[in-house]
Amino acid sequence: TQLLEQSPQFLSIQEGENLTVYCNSSSVFSSLQWYRQEPGEGPVLLVTVVTGGEVKKLKRLTFQFGDARKDSSLHITAAQPGDTGLYLCAGLNTGNQFYFGTGTSLTVIP
Amino acid sequence: DSGVTQTPKHLITATGQRVTLRCSPRSGDLSVYWYQQSLDQGLQFLIQYYNGEERAKGNILERFSAQQFPDLHSELNLSSLELGDSALYFCASSASGTGHYEQYFGPGTRLTVT
Numbered sequence: 001t002q003l004l005e006q007s008p009q010f011l012s013i014q015e016g017e018n019l020t021v022y023c024n025s026s027s028v029f030s031s032l033q034w035y036r037q038e039p040g041e042g043p044v045l046l047v048t049v050v051t052g053g054e055v056k057k058l059k060r061l062t063f064q065f066g067d068a069r070k071d072s073s074l075h076i077t078a079a080q081p082g083d084t085g086l087y088l089c090a091g092l093n094t095g096n097q098f099y100f101g102t103g104t105s106l107t108v109i110p
Numbered sequence: 111d112s113g114v115t116q117t118p119k120h121l122i123t124a125t126g127q128r129v130t131l132r133c134s135p136r137s138g139d140l141s142v143y144w145y146q147q148s149l150d151q152g153l154q155f156l157i158q159y160y161n162g163e164e165r166a167k168g169n170i171l172e173r174f175s176a177q178q179f180p181d182l183h184s185e186l187n188l189s190s191l192e193l194g195d196s197a198l199y200f201c202a203s204s205a206s207g208t209g210h211y212e213q214y215f216g217p218g219t220r221l222t223v224t
Contacts, residue, residue, distance in 0.1 A: 031210045042112065042200050042215030043153070050210055088153060096208060097166050100145075100153040 003027075004091055004101035012107040016078050021087055021104045024071045029091030032065055032072045033098070037086040079108045113137065114216035116201050122222045128189040131219045133201030135182055139214070141165070141207030142184040144176055147218075148197040159184055160207050191223045 004025045013019055023032070031050045035043035047056050049065035049072065056063045060083075062075040072089055089101040113136035123129055135142050144156040146169075155168035159178035170176075173191075178184045188195060198220050202213040 033212075035215075040217075042114070042202070042218050044112070044215070045212055048210055048212065090153075092210065095166065097155055097158070097168060098213065099155065102152050 004089055004099055006087075006089060006101040006104045008104060009102065010105050010107075012109065013079055015080060015108055015110050019076050019079060019106070021074045021076075021106070022071070023073065023089035023091075023101050025091060026070065027091070027093065028069050029093060030069070031092045032069070033090045033092070034063055034072070034074055035088040035090065037088060038084075043086075043088055076106075079106075081108045081110050084108050112214040112216060114201060114203050114214050116199075116216040116219050118219060119217065120220050120222075122224065123191060124224055125191055125193060127191050127223075128187065129191065129221065131186040131188070131199055131201075131221075133184045133186070133203075133216060135184070135201075135203030136214055139203035139205050140182065141204045141211070142178055142182070143202040143204075143207075143213060144170075144184070144186050145200040145202065145215075146197050147200060151197075153200070156186070158207060165207060188221070193223050196221055196223045 033048045034046045037043040047063045052067045052069045054065045060077045087104045090098040115134045140161045143158045147153045156170040158166040176186045198218045200218045202215045204211040
């Protein structure tokens with residue numbers, strides 16, 4: 001099993017604060033995706049990063065893929081209550097399978 | 111709405127029983143994936159089908175089986191159910207399932223084994 005560790009596991013912040021979620025592994029992935037999942041629903045894809053060192057911005061969300069393609073981070077600027085949810089990273093291995101991270105549960109308090 | 115549908119939404123059954131979960135992929139998608147999500151194990155890949163053929167296997171128990179039909183819908187069969195099989199089961203679909211593909215997840219089936 002190719003383990004993807006996310007940190008922190010739980011995060012509770014006030015509206016307007018910034019935060020960073022980390023996704024780390026000892027394995028190399030050909031690409032990495034970030035998802036957000038709300039209670040009772042399936043994960044929704046936010047972004048795919050493919051190239052080592054790649055940075056992608058999606059409004060207030062910034063995603064970075066590590067140079068060695070083993071880790072990734074998600075930074076949220078000025079968090080809003082609508083950002084509340086479970087954030088999952090998923091790495092695509094050479095066997096063309098996605099392995100999902102352990103998840104970060106984010107709560108943004110109004 | 112991802113376009114992926116799953117039925118039923120909730121299922122309650124007893125240990126030792128057998129159940130079938132159904133998934134219809136997005137229109138045009140040929141690949142279907144099954145995942146199990148539990149509190150202690152997170153989201154685990156079970157199996158992938160592409161255009162009716164099994165393409166990849168993950169952590170799927172021998173008591174579990176799946177198939178994809180000619181109309182591309184898929185079914186996941188869970189037998190000899192145990193308490194530990196209680197979880198959310200998600201189906202996802204993608205256009206091809208190769209390269210840097212994007213998966214679209216359904217709303218899930220919550221299975222409770224009592």
